[in-house]
Amino acid sequence: MQEISCTSGSLYASSFQNNATVVYASNNAELANAFAAAGNPKIIQLTAPPGSNFNMTSTSNVLTNVSWCIEGLNQTITRLGDGSSTLGERRHFNVWGSATLQTVGISFAGGNLSYGAGGIQVIGAGARLAFYEAKFLRNSAYSPDFLAKSGALDAGGGRCQIFLGDGTVFDSNVGTGGGAMMIRLDANLTTGVELALINNRAVKNPTNTNGYGGCLSAQSGGTVFIGPRARMIGNSAATNGGCLHVSGASISVDV
Amino acid sequence: MSDVGQKNVVRHHDSLTLLPASHVRIGNRNLTAVDNKGLSGGLAYGAGRPSTITIGANAWLERNGMPATGDGGALFLQQATLFIGPNFTAIANGAVRGGVIFSTTKSNITLVGPARLLDNVAISSGGAISSNDDYSLFLGEAILLRNCSVSAGDGGGVFVSAATNFTMMGYVSSDASCIVMCDAQTTSINL
Numbered sequence: 001m002q003e004i005s006c007t008s009g010s011l012y013a014s015s016f017q018n019n020a021t022v023v024y025a026s027n028n029a030e031l032a033n034a035f036a037a038a039g040n041p042k043i044i045q046l047t048a049p050p051g052s053n054f055n056m057t058s059t060s061n062v063l064t065n066v067s068w069c070i071e072g073l074n075q076t077i078t079r080l081g082d083g084s085s086t087l088g089e090r091r092h093f094n095v096w097g098s099a100t101l102q103t104v105g106i107s108f109a110g111g112n113l114s115y116g117a118g119g120i121q122v123i124g125a126g127a128r129l130a131f132y133e134a135k136f137l138r139n140s141a142y143s144p145d146f147l148a149k150s151g152a153l154d155a156g157g158g159r160c161q162i163f164l165g166d167g168t169v170f171d172s173n174v175g176t177g178g179g180a181m182m183i184r185l186d187a188n189l190t191t192g193v194e195l196a197l198i199n200n201r202a203v204k205n206p207t208n209t210n211g212y213g214g215c216l217s218a219q220s221g222g223t224v225f226i227g228p229r230a231r232m233i234g235n236s237a238a239t240n241g242g243c244l245h246v247s248g249a250s251i252s253v254d255v
Numbered sequence: 256m257s258d259v260g261q262k263n264v265v266r267h268h269d270s271l272t273l274l275p276a277s278h279v280r281i282g283n284r285n286l287t288a289v290d291n292k293g294l295s296g297g298l299a300y301g302a303g304r305p306s307t308i309t310i311g312a313n314a315w316l317e318r319n320g321m322p323a324t325g326d327g328g329a330l331f332l333q334q335a336t337l338f339i340g341p342n343f344t345a346i347a348n349g350a351v352r353g354g355v356i357f358s359t360t361k362s363n364i365t366l367v368g369p370a371r372l373l374d375n376v377a378i379s380s381g382g383a384i385s386s387n388d389d390y391s392l393f394l395g396e397a398i399l400l401r402n403c404s405v406s407a408g409d410g411g412g413v414f415v416s417a418a419t420n421f422t423m424m425g426y427v428s429s430d431a432s433c434i435v436m437c438d439a440q441t442t443s444i445n446l
Contacts, residue, residue: 212300213300214293228285228311230286231286231287236292237293237294237300239293239294240293240296240302241293241300242292242298243288243299244298244308245299245300245301247306250305250307251299251308251309252309253311254311
């Protein structure tokens, strides 16, 4: 079973994709029925009373041709399911193919996984993600066996585009490669002003030499544009790049 | 000055060009990077072409790489390109080599200036900058004050080894031991 935990306020969506069917739901039964009936593309619109949970048996993956737009008021999404068979491991979202994900006023906290990003994993090419007023807090990705993974966000799908709005915060995320973010395979990350990268960590595991890029690792043609007045404070890496790690990629800060 | 061959040492009392203080703007910080720590490259590590790191105007880098255990207290470059815009400030960063910047293996480093490199420390060489076997190192209107290399004492401000083109324009310095030390393999020096 997968779930969205809505601790206060409501989750809902607004239409931003043409020709999409909007799936409305306020409880699990409505969601299951409406999702099954709708064609693609579709937009998932969730309205939940404070404290309610949606059981997302098949829809926490952001599928190709399905756009999610989640808006909240200082809410925190925690423990979104990922379909993992490993008990206790949770990821916020998988983003597949050319899907889009846009959130407003949402914090992603406490996601953890031993393989792939603890927070949001982009799989497949051409996905588009936009986060406004977002905070990524205490997400982690660590395994004693697997190679580098990022704590909060892994743009590994190829040529995907990610936009972080003004004032986005990454705080206390932990990973083995890019403590908070991994941008690779010609992906692009662009941020607005006042990006805050605080106390993120890249750690080593016993079986490899990773632990680079305390906050962000850009590799394999990735391009990163960080907007004005960014703050990078207290990040650390077990190996190279206490905050930023660049390998065959580029990072520009306020240019 | 341009020279090839013997070890070149420019001490702090040699031909300084003073800049009016108005050339350096302290306010309006843009990037602020403080207390970041990695084995090499306390703030950022760039390796492998075409890796590039570009930092715009008014960046402030402070206490990165401390305590010093690796190279490049703030920035480490290997076969990479670094460009830093005007009004750059680096204070109290530390490393084994290159308290602020360590670069090696055909890297290109440009600080357009004005740049202030203050109180940075390296254990062995290049209190502020250590450039090794690079294509180019350009420092424009740099102010180097109180940087030091502690043990071996090579290049209190800048240490250059086997660079193909080293240019330093309009600088002020009172760094310990010497401002700049270039070794015998450095082929072009312009001060």
